[in-house]
Amino acid sequence: MSRSRIGGLVQAVAGETQSDPVVSVRGLVKRYGSHEAVAGIDFEVLRGEIFACLGPNGAGKTTTVEILEGFLERTAGEVSVLGHDPATAGGTWRERVGIVLQESEPEPGLTVRESLAMYAGLYRAPRDIDETIDLVGLTDRTGALATRLSGGQRRRLDFALALIGDPELIFLDEPTTGFDPSARRAAWDVVAGLRELGKTVFLTTHYMDEAEYLADRIMVSSAGRIVAEGIPQTLGGRDKLTTAIRFTLPGYVDVRDLPSALYRLTEPGAGGSTVVHSDSPLEHLQLLGNWALGRGFDLPDLDVHRPSLEEVYLSLAESASTKDQR
Known part of the structure; x- marks a missing residue:
């Protein structure tokens, strides 16, 4: 800022x-x-x-x-x-x-x-x-x-x-x-x-x-x-929305091998990637990084995405439009 x-x-x-x-x-x-x-x-x-x-x-x-x-x-x-x-x-x-x-x-x-x-x-x-x-x-x-x-x-x-x-x-x-x-x-x-x-x-x-x-x-x-x-x-409520942590695991690693605290928050992403929806991104990033390094590989396409103002706005506009139609 x-x-x-x-x-x-x-x-x-x-x-x-x-x-x-x-x-x-x-x-x-x-x-x-x-x-x-x-x-x-x-x-x-x-x-x-x-x-x-x-x-x-x-x-x-x-x-x-x-x-x-x-x-x-x-x-x-x-x-x-x-x-x-x-x-x-x-x-x-x-x-x-x-x-x-x-x-x-x-x-x-x-x-x-x-x-x-x-x-x-x-x-x-x-x-x-x-x-x-x-x-x-x-x-x-x-x-x-x-x-x-x-x-x-x-x-x-x-x-x-x-x-x-x-x-x-x-x-x-x-x-x-x-x-x-x-x-x-x-x-x-x-x-x-x-x-x-x-x-x-x-x-x-x-x-x-x-x-x-x-x-x-x-x-x-x-x-x-x-x-x-x-x-x-x-x-x-932008500050309370979850952060998306996106990465691609090596082909020989199964998503189920992730620490349980991360695996339960995952969903499949585009192009074979994995997305973790986190309300504690710093904690989960540290956990993910330590886990990957401990197994000897990197996550070169790791991306952290906080909800943008545009996404929040579109959600608000959609919600308002739905109410108007009722």
């Missing part, structure tokens, strides 16, 4: 932070006719953390964000963002909020620096323009026309425009959709850097690796409902 992630978690569990949520939602509902896009959800976002809302398309993520941003009226529930109801908050409140939409177009005819200067003029106390450009990694493109930037560079400009007003809270709605792997990683570095600035970030995404890499806490949504919430390491 990175030092910045540890710092974020320390902030998230501090008493002062817990008593001052940046976002507080109770019983939030949004209906479109008979369709319930958001079905009575409750959650809080704490100051200084990166909070990710993870879910597939149609989960209600963008609807929730647009309500929190004050762009969409809710059907029911209570919402507080930076101590105000976004449905009635004024211009002073909006200066405290930065937004990166799923899609946006750069200002035609303006360079990167000119775009930042124009937006900076809308705020009473904007950030330094050149410092902001440097923060998002566009220093070598300062004089380039915004319309001629690559897709990844345009996204960096979007981040810069969201930051120029020096907001306390930043909404990132699926900020890397359609990016190639390199551009996604570059965007992640920018987002992670926001934590170092003391910003609070509300991130929506359908990428499991993105949520795991960036978020201090994750909320999983499905069909407008919250199906799980927690830190990436323990989300959905």
Whole structure:
């Protein structure tokens, strides 16, 4: 775990932070006719953390964000963002909020620096323009026309425009959709850097690796409902799921020769391998290694697999879908 992630978690569990949520939602509902896009959800976002809302398309993520941003009226529930109801908050409140939409177009005819200067003029106390450009990694493109930037560079400009007003809270709605792997990683570095600035970030995404890499806490949504919430390491009971220890025994060794403590946990794996499902992987790895070495052979394809966030997410989504069908 990175030092910045540890710092974020320390902030998230501090008493002062817990008593001052940046976002507080109770019983939030949004209906479109008979369709319930958001079905009575409750959650809080704490100051200084990166909070990710993870879910597939149609989960209600963008609807929730647009309500929190004050762009969409809710059907029911209570919402507080930076101590105000976004449905009635004024211009002073909006200066405290930065937004990166799923899609946006750069200002035609303006360079990167000119775009930042124009937006900076809308705020009473904007950030330094050149410092902001440097923060998002566009220093070598300062004089380039915004319309001629690559897709990844345009996204960096979007981040810069969201930051120029020096907001306390930043909404990132699926900020890397359609990016190639390199551009996604570059965007992640920018987002992670926001934590170092003391910003609070509300991130929506359908990428499991993105949520795991960036978020201090994750909320999983499905069909407008919250199906799980927690830190990436323990989300959905991930820390309590068994670890799969996979290996291939030499042809002259029978799986029944394994120590009984391991044999009773085995099942056949792909390609003639053996899988041990362990809730004590360190203990069982040591037992397996000592047993193999004591018999004079190695296990060169030994693999230890802890349940990934994607596997946990798919399990949660499947469970939620099953409940909805009942």
